[in-house]
Amino acid sequence: MTLHLAIEHARVIDPSSGRDAVADVYIAEGRVAAVGSAPPGFRAQRVIDARGLVVAPGLVDLCARLREPGSEGALRGEMRAALAGGVTGVVCPPDTDPPLDEPGLVRMLRQRSREAAGARLYPLGALTAGLAGQSLAEMHTLSEVGCLAFSQPGALPADHNTLLQAMRYARTFDLPIWLHPVDATLVGEGVAAEGPMAARLGLPGIPVAAETVALHTIFELQRSAGARIHICRLSSAQGVELVRAARREGLAVTADVAVPNLMLTDQDIGYYDTNCRLDPPLRSAADRAAIRAGLRDGTIDALCSDHAPVSLDDKLLPFGEARAGASGLETLLPLTLVWAREERIGLAQALAAVTCAPARILGEDTGTLEPGRKADLVIFDPQEGWTVEVESLLSSGHNSPFAGCRLEGRARYTLVGGEVRFER
Amino acid sequence: MLDLDAESIYAALLRRVREHIAGRQPLLVGVHTGGVWLAERLRTELPVAAEVGILDVSFYRDDYTRGGLSRGVRPSRIPFAIDGADILLVDDVLNTGRTVRAAMNELFDYGRPARIELAVLIDRGGRELPISTGLVGRTIEVPEDVSVVLSRDDDQRLHLRLEHDAERGARA
Amino acid sequence: MEPALRPTDETRDGPAAGLRAGLQLNEAGELHHLLSTEGLPRPLIERILATADGFIAVGTREVKSVPLLRGRSVFNLFFENSTRTRTTFEIAAKRLSADVYNLNIAASSTAKGESLLDTIDNLTAMQADIFVVRHAQGGAPYLIARHLAPHVHVVNAGDGRHAHPTQALLDLYTIRHYKGEFAPLSVAIVGDILNSRVARSDIHALLAMGVRDLRAVGPLTLLPTGLEPLGLRVCTRLQDGIAGADVIIMLRLQNERMRGALLPSAQEYFRNYGLTPQALRHAKPDCIVMHPGPMNRGVEIDSAVADGPHSVILPQVSFGIAVRMAVLSMVASAPRETALERRRAETAAPGAAP
Numbered sequence: 001m002t003l004h005l006a007i008e009h010a011r012v013i014d015p016s017s018g019r020d021a022v023a024d025v026y027i028a029e030g031r032v033a034a035v036g037s038a039p040p041g042f043r044a045q046r047v048i049d050a051r052g053l054v055v056a057p058g059l060v061d062l063c064a065r066l067r068e069p070g071s072e073g074a075l076r077g078e079m080r081a082a083l084a085g086g087v088t089g090v091v092c093p094p095d096t097d098p099p100l101d102e103p104g105l106v107r108m109l110r111q112r113s114r115e116a117a118g119a120r121l122y123p124l125g126a127l128t129a130g131l132a133g134q135s136l137a138e139m140h141t142l143s144e145v146g147c148l149a150f151s152q153p154g155a156l157p158a159d160h161n162t163l164l165q166a167m168r169y170a171r172t173f174d175l176p177i178w179l180h181p182v183d184a185t186l187v188g189e190g191v192a193a194e195g196p197m198a199a200r201l202g203l204p205g206i207p208v209a210a211e212t213v214a215l216h217t218i219f220e221l222q223r224s225a226g227a228r229i230h231i232c233r234l235s236s237a238q239g240v241e242l243v244r245a246a247r248r249e250g251l252a253v254t255a256d257v258a259v260p261n262l263m264l265t266d267q268d269i270g271y272y273d274t275n276c277r278l279d280p281p282l283r284s285a286a287d288r289a290a291i292r293a294g295l296r297d298g299t300i301d302a303l304c305s306d307h308a309p310v311s312l313d314d315k316l317l318p319f320g321e322a323r324a325g326a327s328g329l330e331t332l333l334p335l336t337l338v339w340a341r342e343e344r345i346g347l348a349q350a351l352a353a354v355t356c357a358p359a360r361i362l363g364e365d366t367g368t369l370e371p372g373r374k375a376d377l378v379i380f381d382p383q384e385g386w387t388v389e390v391e392s393l394l395s396s397g398h399n400s401p402f403a404g405c406r407l408e409g410r411a412r413y414t415l416v417g418g419e420v421r422f423e424r
Numbered sequence: 425m426l427d428l429d430a431e432s433i434y435a436a437l438l439r440r441v442r443e444h445i446a447g448r449q450p451l452l453v454g455v456h457t458g459g460v461w462l463a464e465r466l467r468t469e470l471p472v473a474a475e476v477g478i479l480d481v482s483f484y485r486d487d488y489t490r491g492g493l494s495r496g497v498r499p500s501r502i503p504f505a506i507d508g509a510d511i512l513l514v515d516d517v518l519n520t521g522r523t524v525r526a527a528m529n530e531l532f533d534y535g536r537p538a539r540i541e542l543a544v545l546i547d548r549g550g551r552e553l554p555i556s557t558g559l560v561g562r563t564i565e566v567p568e569d570v571s572v573v574l575s576r577d578d579d580q581r582l583h584l585r586l587e588h589d590a591e592r593g594a595r596a
Numbered sequence: 597m598e599p600a601l602r603p604t605d606e607t608r609d610g611p612a613a614g615l616r617a618g619l620q621l622n623e624a625g626e627l628h629h630l631l632s633t634e635g636l637p638r639p640l641i642e643r644i645l646a647t648a649d650g651f652i653a654v655g656t657r658e659v660k661s662v663p664l665l666r667g668r669s670v671f672n673l674f675f676e677n678s679t680r681t682r683t684t685f686e687i688a689a690k691r692l693s694a695d696v697y698n699l700n701i702a703a704s705s706t707a708k709g710e711s712l713l714d715t716i717d718n719l720t721a722m723q724a725d726i727f728v729v730r731h732a733q734g735g736a737p738y739l740i741a742r743h744l745a746p747h748v749h750v751v752n753a754g755d756g757r758h759a760h761p762t763q764a765l766l767d768l769y770t771i772r773h774y775k776g777e778f779a780p781l782s783v784a785i786v787g788d789i790l791n792s793r794v795a796r797s798d799i800h801a802l803l804a805m806g807v808r809d810l811r812a813v814g815p816l817t818l819l820p821t822g823l824e825p826l827g828l829r830v831c832t833r834l835q836d837g838i839a840g841a842d843v844i845i846m847l848r849l850q851n852e853r854m855r856g857a858l859l860p861s862a863q864e865y866f867r868n869y870g871l872t873p874q875a876l877r878h879a880k881p882d883c884i885v886m887h888p889g890p891m892n893r894g895v896e897i898d899s900a901v902a903d904g905p906h907s908v909i910l911p912q913v914s915f916g917i918a919v920r921m922a923v924l925s926m927v928a929s930a931p932r933e934t935a936l937e938r939r940r941a942e943t944a945a946p947g948a949a950p
Contacts (some may be wrong), residue, residue: 199821201734202757203756203758245686270604272735273605339600402602483651
């Protein structure tokens with residue numbers, strides 16, 4: 001429904017233009033019509049009084065698993081969770097069941113997403129057929145049905161020649177490849193970051209080399225193949241440094257990091273808290289500091305939730321047997337605010353990491369409040385305090401390493417294409 | 425104010441025990457810690473030839489689930505056979521009778537004695553079990569929330585004092 | 597993230613509310629669960645050893661049992677096979693007059709897919725008081741401890757590579773028996789430390805008792821990173837590691853837990869790290885040699901040493917029964933009311949007498 005909507009008296013923060021001021025926002029035909037004064041002849045059909053609230057572009061989450069295909073009907077719930085978190089655009093990785101290597105599956109998923117009227121869906125296609133890491137998937141056909149990029153989640157294909165050919169093929173059609181910098185053989189049986197914490201807990205460790213060796217491989221192959229690469233979920237200081245060097249060299253690289261690695265360390269595992277059983281693992285305080293510095297100086301472009309709903313049964317297990325993953329859609333916004341506060345970063349700069357920066361990586365028309373652009377935005381109360389109660393999360397994943405945390409910042413209205421799809 | 429001269433009370437106990445055993449040589453077993461001091465004195469002064477046995481009744485207490493073992497445990501040591509033995513069990517203060525019951529249970533796990541008699545320095549009454557003895561240094565009456573504590577100084581002389589003990593009062 | 601924002605295990609609600617030192621001690625500082633030697637205060641360890649003294653004395657009598665745990669049920673939950681540890685726990689529990697039930701889980705319902713916590717719930721419903729748990733995964737006893745009703749206790753009999761606290765306590769008992777004071781000792785732990793829960797528990801226990809010269813000896817592939825911060829000296833040559841040692845703890849080469857390319861062969865290991873009479877000459881003349889068992893003769897230890905005058909390996913076993921009796925009786929003796937129950941009682945009847 002394309003209402004004429006006016007949002008009044010809000011603090012408008014638009015990282016894409018640097019705007020941060022109290023102003024009114026006018027929406028028409030699903031787009032931002034104006035910010036500041038109403039366009040001539042504008043008559044609002046609905047007015048939202050946003051005194052004390054912030055209006056920002058809706059969050060664009062570069063990784064949220066919706067568990068469809070796989071769990072029938074799961075998508076609706078996860079989309080509701082996204083909207084409640086102020087997220088208007090969601091990138092879902094292809095590691096669904098079955099994986100997104102067939103155009104029919106992608107079309108069906110997009111149709112379901114449209115019907116759910118939740119956040120916008122940006123599906124990633126599989127890089128290899130069946131995600132088996134051996135033969136190439138039909139990347140061009142998949143791009144025609146809406147896949148923006150192609151990914152091999154979890155770890156690099158073991159066969160480096162396959163990876164090289166995939167890069168060359170993608171380059172042919174100028175399609176970006178999203179890769180997880182993980183060398184599976186170096187991960188081995190590891191379930192936690194190698195270091196004093198894993199040594200104390202007796203947990204098999206994942207050495208930093210699992211990430212750095214993978215990054216070296218990616219960049220070296222990229223040098224010869226010339227593809228556009230996005231690095232998913234950095235976890236280590238050395239990894240950040242390798243990305244920095246690659247960008248300095250001029251390689252076409254972008255990178256993201258997941259919220260848990262920005263906020264927590266391996267110490268937070270405590271006495272085997274499976275909420276902290278994550279891939280990539282939480283690393284040391286030095287790694288977290290390097291990630292924060294990297295996000296701040298632009299080496300890391302974007303922050304994502306890495307949302308992965310896991311059933312309670314899969315978490316109520318000994319650490320080494322628990323399934324990795326955490327719910328994140330509903331905490332992405334408040335945790336971005338915590339990061340801004342702890343690192344004394346302006347709200348506009350912090351929000352850029354979850355709005356215009358991910359939108360730029362996707363090349364999509366969203367993540368901005370510029371007049372004329374799609375009205376995907378969130379109106380939130382930056383002061384509203386709330387405690388993360390996992391039973392109350394809208395996602396099916398009632399698991400979060402931030403369970404019980406006292407946070408500030410909560411979405412009040414979430415709009416997609418000018419339509420109010422969530423309000424509280 | 426109760427005048428508790430431990431040495432003279434002990435002297436009275438010694439007299440009664442000597443009269444009672446009339447030449448027998450019972451095996452002395454003291455209950456940690458006060459009972460052991462008394463048993464050692466009796467051994468020297470009755471006299472009795474055999475070594476003194478030591479019992480720590482922690483493993484036989486009936487108030488175990490109320491933090492019994494946190495009072496600290498010392499090993500029991502019985503350097504003679506209990507089967508068929510003539511035992512004189514020695515403790516400092518006889519109150520509810522539960523410690524004596526625990527001590528007897530423990531002795532029976534060492535063997536089957538021919539006889540067990542009991543000698544105590546102070547009987548403060550308040551029995552909760554059918555335990556009694558005539559071999560007592562002195563019988564006294566003290567309030568429920570007061571502990572009677574035996575100590576021994578560097579010259580091996582015995583002392584008795586009364587202590588206010590809120591926990592005792594609460595348990596009563 | 598600022599620590600003030602995120603609750604920790606100890607501040608969370610639930611059955612484990614109020615338990616400190618890694619979910620082990622109740623608010624009075626008494627042992628409620630035994631999960632690890634890490635975090636146990638030294639006075640508590642000393643009390644455990646003193647209590648074990650008492651049980652050694654009991655073991656010399658005709659009647660080797662005491663009535664402490666009469667009427668209580670001890671369930672041995674062994675998810676990993678181990679006849680020797682399970683047997684010593686069984687003997688210990690029976691000498692405390694407890695009713696003992698042995699569950700070899702591999703053959704039972706969990707193999708049919710029943711979850712670990714469902715198994716625990718079913719057994720608790722059968723009036724279990726104490727669970728003695730051995731599991732292949734580090735952290736399993738913590739998962740159980742967080743889940744149990746307040747009056748039920750867990751004793752960790754070995755969890756993955758993480759901890760084997762009763763073994764470490766009996767190792768302490770053994771050292772105290774032969775050497776007395778801990779502080780002046782040089783202690784060497786030799787072998788597959790990477791995969792050893794005994795090593796980890798020994799390290800925490802020895803450091804807690806004040807050992808200042810503690811060495812970890814083995815090839816780099818068997819030594820976990822992150823040991824030096826704990827206060828250990830790392831040695832990759834046996835002779836250096838045991839030079840002047842008062843105590844040598846030999847670890848079993850963990851065949852069943854070794855994965856991948858860590859060692860070329862048992863023979864090469866023995867040549868470099870096997871404790872032989874010749875190697876032993878580098879240690880002090882009155883050095884004692886310990887081993888948690890079972891031994892791989894000719895792999896980590898030479899028979900001449902295992903059966904020789906320095907070896908205290910057999911006494912370790914009998915000390916183990918007394919130490920486990922001490923642990924079982926101490927966890928079961930902690931006052932049953934926990935902070936949680938007290939809080940519930942208070943909120944249920946405000947103003948009423950506790």
